[in-house]
Amino acid sequence: MTSEALIQFFLSTGRMNAAQAADVATSFSPRHLARHDFLLRAGTISDEYFFLESGIVRAFAHDADGNEVTTGLYSAGQVALEVSSFFNRTPSPEHLQALTDCQGWCITYAQLNGLFHARPEFREFGRGLLVRELARLKTRLLALSTATAAVRYEALLKSSPEILQQVPLKYVASYLGITDSSLSRIRSGSRGAEPA
């Protein structure tokens, strides 16, 4: 089993060199998820930091009325993780479920902490990941309150086309903060546009 993608991921942030990355990678275990498998269930404590090499994972929660809401969509090259549950050792507010078969790499909380303790450069990497995720959320928040649904859809289409191709539109809609009907209309409208 080769962890090439994982090593590349460590290198991508520029905070680790090749030897360090390769070494850290040995602490991760390969992990496979079949379509519809749960990586984490709401109410339980996450103990798997999961790097996705292929496939798509969906995070979802329930709103005040009990409706399912897709809060995150993770594809290859990302870490699918409920941060607060994993790091605070508290019950997760949301589920993590594979939408397709997934291949990736896992590490437990204890192992990760061991690495953080032993390897300052990996610590930096870990912090970078949190910071990056925070920035991502901020961007989504801003878009949600200032951009129209159509613009948000176009942005997602541009930044993550693979998601649009593989994720049922109702989940995408919920991720974008709209209903599936609205998304359907947005898609039909943006295709033809008015010619002359």
Added chain:
Amino acid sequence: MTSEALIQFFLSTGRMNAAQAADVATSFSPRHLARHDFLLRAGTISDEYFFLESGIVRAFAHDADGNEVTTGLYSAGQVALEVSSFFNRTPSPEHLQALTDCQGWCITYAQLNGLFHARPEFREFGRGLLVRELARLKTRLLALSTATAAVRYEALLKSSPEILQQVPLKYVASYLGITDSSLSRIRSGSRGAEPA
């Protein structure tokens, strides 16, 4: 100058003991902001991690159309910080400005990193802060896509009444993702409600 509030803040997460907290606090410097002073300007690199002992700081950015959008409101007991700029040493996408006179405690990036390096328990504390902020953003994101403006307003009123009292409503509105007119209507409506 007493840093009692700062020490309490360190203790609040339960990851540091009293001696550790008091000791770490000595690395922070008192900092005062006059009303309307900028703690950070968009485009510059943040080098101040600022714990607020009193006062209110507003974070704001500009949307695609150039409109100002309030992205964060920080009050006493919180850290007013543009995380990605501070930790990645990159230009900030948003401004941080004092809405009232502010009193608090500051530390630079280099100093903070020094503490992280030397003190594992403070490192834990720092991570906890990022994780907490992330959870907060997630909550806001969920509310923005599932709750009505009125509900979001009520939630803010309940969780941070001090903000409603001190922040001009147009900033609150923008923070809630609505216009100031809408907020005004929500406020007038929720007072009387329909009697019989």
Added chain:
DNA sequence: CCGGGCACTTGTCAAATGACAAGAAATCAG
């Protein structure tokens, strides 16, 4: 004390989106 902005409210109308429901189309399990 005065003038000029802000801050806030309110009115009117339009645009964006949701709710609900009915079908068509694709997908999946037996």
Added chain:
DNA sequence: CTGATTTCTTGTCATTTGACAAGTGCCCGG
């Protein structure tokens, strides 16, 4: 293959919210 389920589209109408504009009151600096 075939029926059942899920997914996606579309129609109709209601609701939420925004855009724009006018008007009142208040605060701040000279």
